[in-house]
Amino acid sequence: MKIIEVLEKSDALYPNSYKNSEKIAWCDELGAILRQEYARSYSEGKQEEYAGIKDPMEGETLVPAPYDVMYIDFLLAKYCYYQRDYDAYNQHIISFNSKLEDFAKWFIERNMPIRQSENKITNWW
DSSP states (O other), X not given: OBHHHHXXXXXXXXXXXOOHHHHHHHHHHHHHHHIIIIIXXXXXXXXXXXXXXXXXXXXXXXXXXXXXGHHHXXXXXXXXXXXXXXXXXXXXXXXXXXXXXXXXXXXXXXXXXXXXXXXXXXXXX
């Protein structure tokens, strides 16, 4: 899903007065978290730093469908949190965490963790 679609869908679900630059920054925050937690631990080779969203019209979410809807829940949770609507925040963050957990299970099933060290102690007794 494109980042602009995330912004449009979240705005349609929860009208707000936040600037697109703020919403894109929140999408960047989620992208950085996903990169830190999953890509660095489960990908071989040199890892590139997360470059952020350059163009929201062309930029894609870091996770594939159907897990990309977690971006919408993340934005909705941010809206509610900063508007002090904590009941709605709890609903959206629970939905986000559920989708994140589903993504994590899917991702870990398909990717081997990086070995931290090849040095193993064997037959040391």
